[in-house]
Amino acid sequence: TRTGFPEIIFGEGKDAEQIISIISSLQQNTNRVLATRVDREKADAIKKVIPDIVYNAKARTVLWKSESEPDFLYNGYIAVVCAGTSDLSVAEEAAVTAEAFGVHVRRIYDVGVAGIHRLFHHLEEIEQATVTICVAGMEGALPSVVGGLISNPIVAVPTSIGYGANFQGLSALLTMLNSCASGVSVMNIDNGFGAGYFATTIHKIHRNTELLGR
Amino acid sequence: TRTGFPEIIFGEGKDAEQIISIISSLQQNTNRVLATRVDREKADAIKKVIPDIVYNAKARTVLWKSESEPDFLYNGYIAVVCAGTSDLSVAEEAAVTAEAFGVHVRRIYDVGVAGIHRLFHHLEEIEQATVTICVAGMEGALPSVVGGLISNPIVAVPTSIGYGANFQGLSALLTMLNSCASGVSVMNIDNGFGAGYFATTIHKIHRNTELLGR
Amino acid sequence: TRTGFPEIIFGEGKDAEQIISIISSLQQNTNRVLATRVDREKADAIKKVIPDIVYNAKARTVLWKSESEPDFLYNGYIAVVCAGTSDLSVAEEAAVTAEAFGVHVRRIYDVGVAGIHRLFHHLEEIEQATVTICVAGMEGALPSVVGGLISNPIVAVPTSIGYGANFQGLSALLTMLNSCASGVSVMNIDNGFGAGYFATTIHKIHRNTELLGR
Amino acid sequence: TRTGFPEIIFGEGKDAEQIISIISSLQQNTNRVLATRVDREKADAIKKVIPDIVYNAKARTVLWKSESEPDFLYNGYIAVVCAGTSDLSVAEEAAVTAEAFGVHVRRIYDVGVAGIHRLFHHLEEIEQATVTICVAGMEGALPSVVGGLISNPIVAVPTSIGYGANFQGLSALLTMLNSCASGVSVMNIDNGFGAGYFATTIHKIHRNTELLGR
Amino acid sequence: TRTGFPEIIFGEGKDAEQIISIISSLQQNTNRVLATRVDREKADAIKKVIPDIVYNAKARTVLWKSESEPDFLYNGYIAVVCAGTSDLSVAEEAAVTAEAFGVHVRRIYDVGVAGIHRLFHHLEEIEQATVTICVAGMEGALPSVVGGLISNPIVAVPTSIGYGANFQGLSALLTMLNSCASGVSVMNIDNGFGAGYFATTIHKIHRNTELLGR
Amino acid sequence: TRTGFPEIIFGEGKDAEQIISIISSLQQNTNRVLATRVDREKADAIKKVIPDIVYNAKARTVLWKSESEPDFLYNGYIAVVCAGTSDLSVAEEAAVTAEAFGVHVRRIYDVGVAGIHRLFHHLEEIEQATVTICVAGMEGALPSVVGGLISNPIVAVPTSIGYGANFQGLSALLTMLNSCASGVSVMNIDNGFGAGYFATTIHKIHRNTELLGR
Amino acid sequence: TRTGFPEIIFGEGKDAEQIISIISSLQQNTNRVLATRVDREKADAIKKVIPDIVYNAKARTVLWKSESEPDFLYNGYIAVVCAGTSDLSVAEEAAVTAEAFGVHVRRIYDVGVAGIHRLFHHLEEIEQATVTICVAGMEGALPSVVGGLISNPIVAVPTSIGYGANFQGLSALLTMLNSCASGVSVMNIDNGFGAGYFATTIHKIHRNTELLGR
Amino acid sequence: TRTGFPEIIFGEGKDAEQIISIISSLQQNTNRVLATRVDREKADAIKKVIPDIVYNAKARTVLWKSESEPDFLYNGYIAVVCAGTSDLSVAEEAAVTAEAFGVHVRRIYDVGVAGIHRLFHHLEEIEQATVTICVAGMEGALPSVVGGLISNPIVAVPTSIGYGANFQGLSALLTMLNSCASGVSVMNIDNGFGAGYFATTIHKIHRNTELLGR
Ligand SMILES: Nc1ncnc2c1ncn2[C@@H]1O[C@H](COP(=O)(O)O)[C@@H](O)[C@H]1O
Ligand SMILES: Nc1ncnc2c1ncn2[C@@H]1O[C@H](COP(=O)(O)O)[C@@H](O)[C@H]1O
Ligand SMILES: Nc1ncnc2c1ncn2[C@@H]1O[C@H](COP(=O)(O)O)[C@@H](O)[C@H]1O
Ligand SMILES: Nc1ncnc2c1ncn2[C@@H]1O[C@H](COP(=O)(O)O)[C@@H](O)[C@H]1O
Ligand SMILES: [Mg+2]
Numbered sequence A, B, C, D, E, F, G, H: 001t002r003t004g005f006p007e008i009i010f011g012e013g014k015d016a017e018q019i020i021s022i023i024s025s026l027q028q029n030t031n032r033v034l035a036t037r038v039d040r041e042k043a044d045a046i047k048k049v050i051p052d053i054v055y056n057a058k059a060r061t062v063l064w065k066s067e068s069e070p071d072f073l074y075n076g077y078i079a080v081v082c083a084g085t086s087d088l089s090v091a092e093e094a095a096v097t098a099e100a101f102g103v104h105v106r107r108i109y110d111v112g113v114a115g116i117h118r119l120f121h122h123l124e125e126i127e128q129a130t131v132t133i134c135v136a137g138m139e140g141a142l143p144s145v146v147g148g149l150i151s152n153p154i155v156a157v158p159t160s161i162g163y164g165a166n167f168q169g170l171s172a173l174l175t176m177l178n179s180c181a182s183g184v185s186v187m188n189i190d191n192g193f194g195a196g197y198f199a200t201t202i203h204k205i206h207r208n209t210e211l212l213g214r
């Protein structure tokens, strides 16, 4: 396995025993294991057997790191931006994924389109990020607004939050694909993991030369 | 016919002769006739027979008003807002429709989501309008942004401008229906006429008591 | 917060404790708080802590008003129209929202397309409303019929009531967007709140000058 | 071939020569031949070879009847109802088809939802029809309104007239399938022929016993 | 209420008490009441209060008839055709509805497209029916096959039975709308009631003159 | 290139010169070249340069075979079945493709669902085929009917023939995917080539041992 | 019933008693019965009454074979290929179905697109199969990759595994229908049974002459 | 304007005069102007007025650079990968866009899923790119395959190439959004420009410190 890159388990549809057994076998060869889509009940069962996992209830992730493994492997940070509350779970999945890879993450979770003035307070911080993950449900307009204001790459993640003509996230997905702001690419609906992973592939390259001392 | 309310002709699928004959017969009983969806060729043919029509090439409308009829019938104004160029035709159809009804219109045509700072220069003007028509293609995020900033009613009109996953305006339509900003209602794709008409129904009521001297 | 405008809580996905805590903190700065999408169980739990809320089981809303706050802030009324039974919940959400803003509401809940004669008994009352909210599921034809008969603005709300080729309200939504009656704008499926809010933005402007004594 | 039943040619995608040759060979065995979806140019070419055809330009149909064949074969009539102009072509295809089968047709072509009072003038005439064909584009609400007022069977035909969220007739189709009025069945979009044929299968049975003298 | 025509209650979303109270009040003015979409639990509760109802578990219908009311009001019969098992519930809803109106029904429930030879055994019986209701899920091909073989009107009802690219009955619905056999009209997905009602509107007219002695 | 297997050119979007140049260069290494989606105009231009091509106008294919190459390479035959006229072009593309691979093809082109008795005349011939390609537009029910009657594999090809709720072949595609007859697999809409190729992969294997003398 | 061909029961929506009674009656006339879509609870209930059934929990199938019946009826084998874990259930349904028909099956269950090198280890084994069933969820790219590498027929089965813009398998279905690799045909989403059956219709023909000694 | 960043003109729907006038005015303030979606006819007209533009017919782009401006501004390169022929136009739009920004581009245009061995010859070259743009029509499987083999970020661009169930690129779009390979983000259908721009935002950051001498 590639140095510093965790092994990933897609927890959906796997029971606690299966996840425990996969983590246990992976621990032989890697220093980091991340399991996504794990509810609290399963996480509790896993923790009983592997006590040094960390469960993030918002992100629904289980992370195991070998003791020797440093928290951060790169300089700089990525930003994760959303409007708060309802999209938090996907935003956290993205953030925790990047952190599992050793990347610093800045969470900016209160900047919806409806409260656009709050976005302006954070512009400088967002512009300094290597890459910005922008999570939005409902009409999904946030990445367009952010993309019009900053020049670094934006990874847009539609969420399935909404009702009626939202069609489980289809509305936000189409919005993001049609963004009139340049510099925006799109992940599948609710795919926080994918956004965290993709952002990391960007971050790690351009920070490679400046790797923290390992 | 109700005073001050023009008769409307849907020009699509009607030839010049048909439109001429409808206008001619309507002139007996009304002071204003508006025909929408009329291309220049047809408009030229109509003008030859009825010289006092006004053709708006952007809006693709033909307007006839009896000489005695005043331009404006109400105090105040409505605002028509869009990002410029590609959505102009629909925005103009909306504006011309409202004007055909005797309503003052302020056109604010350069305030896309990608150039959000320009929107801020016009906020005061938009807030003072009775009602704001907000026209947008591509991802259709403009009404959400405007709606988050002002408190008067917004009539959102998606346009069919875009390509790929735009699906002829479906993307913008869904965006507007799912707007997280309150105070936004939605018209059919490309229905500038409907927006101008609907805005007028709002404007005329609340300006009724202050009707210009007729 | 703007005078007379309640703070709004979207109750879906929030538990009773969260809603209680938000209401409590809002009570510091505002005289009206409205929470939507609250089921009876949660409402009971909230009432235990904040006894002076009013729960509307049909609308699934929780309303809190400071004692000093008058019920109505404007002259005139808006009309809420539907065919009865199955669409009632959305119609009530619209009505209660407008009332939360201090607007008089006339409920006309038995005028479906299938019983069109009943509609005619209420035409005068509907025509006198500043704006009419028209709620319909199934094929959603009601706004077209009402819109053809009255000249004031109509806010159409499709509901998700139906089955088969109804597609959870898509049928009614498309019907309303394509209405051949002018003067109809459309909200998202089941968005009674949005309709109540939008209607209020219309009502409050044109009734501003005649504000009830406060 | 069954007595009185014409042979049908679907003209779409066939050239004049093909249609001529099919009609010619059918003339051996049948007294009536109907070709649908024939534009004027083709019709002119056909008429040159088979002069006793009748072309209906609105319906785009070519009808040939042997001289001896009576115009009508049944008592009573069916009604064909639409809002006028844009849906006329489909309505005429339905009407001409029924007439080709020897059925009396009453055309009621000015009764849209937007002009509902005109519908009331024709109710008696519609109620007396064996079956009513109801053609509508845009939002397609007409069959619901008619169906709520009369008790005989209604055959609803959506047309592809409209734009934007009309999706080439999908909106009207869904409206009709979801009609809250009982007694309404639905044909494919623009399928005037199918409606005329289906109405005839109803009409002919229940008028069999009273067949005009042949 | 029209003679012989039952009052109808749409049971979906109504509880036993509501249905009991509606039946009770309708009993004053009508001899027949039919409630659809009633599960066994509700039916049992209703029967406790109104013992002379008849519950059909397959159709999920509750029927009440005054003692004096004859079972059948018309000569002749309609046919209800399906492939058996999975579509039975919709077919029975159609059959029971027609029977509630006093129409004789012949059930032919084992004639799927996959077992087409069985269809041929019943052709004579189907051809003699006034009208044939044809119920099919999966690909919904049955009405096309039946329609190609008989000349009387066919009412096609798609069901939501299927999986994958069936999309809850959309596949069967489109199949039926596109039927290459003439004489087929279509109801909404799973709308057995509508088919039974529509077939009755056809049957009753053409049998009017021969009404059984009442 | 594999013996007996032609090289294939997808002609859509290529001009005559491009096709000529590809054929010419392929002639060096192979005995058979098939170009699909070639209109007559292009075919004429190609024939001027490479006179020994064969153009099939229905299939819109250009076939070149070296003189020495035998017409047929396998025993047995595949059947290509459709309802005639409108689906012929796709059926021919399938047939010509299989023939280009040296497979005998039996064309049975008059057996639509609407004329099911004709199908029965051909059942024996279809049952004897190694594999049957079944082409259908409109509602696409033919493969279900054929599949219910024979036991060999059926390759179903939906065509884009139809209108309205046909949605360019979507209706037929869904019908075939949902077929209640076992032994049916499906190709893309209008993909006659793919069906011919797929059928050949089946035919060639099971006839390998009995290859004609080469 | 045809020799060697099992009778099939679609278990979905049938209870244990129904399945038991169908199996029992089929045992009179056939040596093999396969029931699909049976959960463990039902299977346990069936086994209590008919102890010699075999339940496959992954495939959710119940198979009964008379004692005298040999396991395999044909030479050669078919291959069933998938990426492991999540698509296993559909792959197993396909495999068990083919086995129920007496066909040898080779399972190759760890060759996803993301681990393409593993696919190369199995190419020889896949190429030797008469026909390959290729099961894939998510984006469904596996059949295209396999189809580009081998020359025998491939039966592609999309599964409903995925989330967001997967739309319950629609994504994989479209991928497979549009495959740029020739020699791929497609089954309905999750239709493992259909794929196993279809593959058997291919296998049995070309292996007929070499039938194992019976 | 930001150093080295060209101004962009979306040529669709603009005529030659409009493009000329925009370029001319931009030349005052910037060293690079790129116009996309320009057909040859318009390009010729532009070149007559502004002779130092470069037209790329495949990409349909017009590029103007001031003489003093260096071709390349960064070390390293991005890769643009596609299967050749039909997707070339979108791939070239992506490549030319990145070049307009001063980025080195390596074109790898013959590596479709159907010819996967060719992909392996280029793996090293692709892995060395900062970011890889992967363009694919039809089923759009290429990004999944490439993404499974390399670890740098991949920007996937679906094209509208295909027919039938391709739905103008929807199939490829869904494939890419559902990719089981991590590290893939998605652009709108046919949005080569967006991909080139997005890739540049990645490339420029991580190559900033190593800027070529300017
Ligand atoms: N939340 C997620 N969404 C999408 N893909 C995921 C997610 N979590 C993990 N994955 C992918 O799933 C793979 C592991 O799948 P599995 O072997 O089934 O556990 C990982 O390599 C990731 O590429
Ligand atoms: N551009 C437009 N979009 C939608 N509806 C329109 C438009 N222009 C006119 N209409 C409607 O079409 C009606 C006239 O239709 P017609 O009688 O066919 O000319 C008017 O009363 C308007 O309600
Ligand atoms: N199963 C059904 N499907 C569709 N419509 C129905 C059904 N059952 C009853 N209806 C209709 O629902 C109406 C009664 O609705 P309600 O007043 O809500 O009970 C009847 O007049 C019928 O038109
Ligand atoms: N009519 C067709 N439909 C689908 N695919 C085709 C068709 N004709 C040829 N092809 C495929 O297109 C490939 C050749 O594409 P090209 O290199 O662009 O000419 C062939 O190998 C076939 O797989
Ligand atoms: Mg930007």
Ligand SMILES: [Mg+2]
Binding pocket: B146, B147, B148, B149, B150, B151, B152, B181, B182, B183
């Ligand atoms: Mg607002």
Ligand SMILES: [Mg+2]
Binding pocket: C146, C147, C148, C149, C150, C151, C152, C181, C182, C183
């Ligand atoms: Mg009106």
Ligand SMILES: [Mg+2]
Binding pocket: D146, D147, D148, D149, D150, D151, D152, D181, D182, D183
């Ligand atoms: Mg009626």
Ligand SMILES: [Mg+2]
Binding pocket: E146, E147, E148, E149, E150, E151, E152, E181, E182, E183
């Ligand atoms: Mg028939």
Ligand SMILES: [Mg+2]
Binding pocket: F146, F147, F148, F149, F150, F151, F152, F181, F182, F183
């Ligand atoms: Mg079969």
Ligand SMILES: [Mg+2]
Binding pocket: G146, G147, G148, G149, G150, G151, G152, G181, G182, G183
């Ligand atoms: Mg292959």
Ligand SMILES: [Mg+2]
Binding pocket: H146, H147, H148, H149, H150, H151, H152, H181, H182, H183
């Ligand atoms: Mg990768």
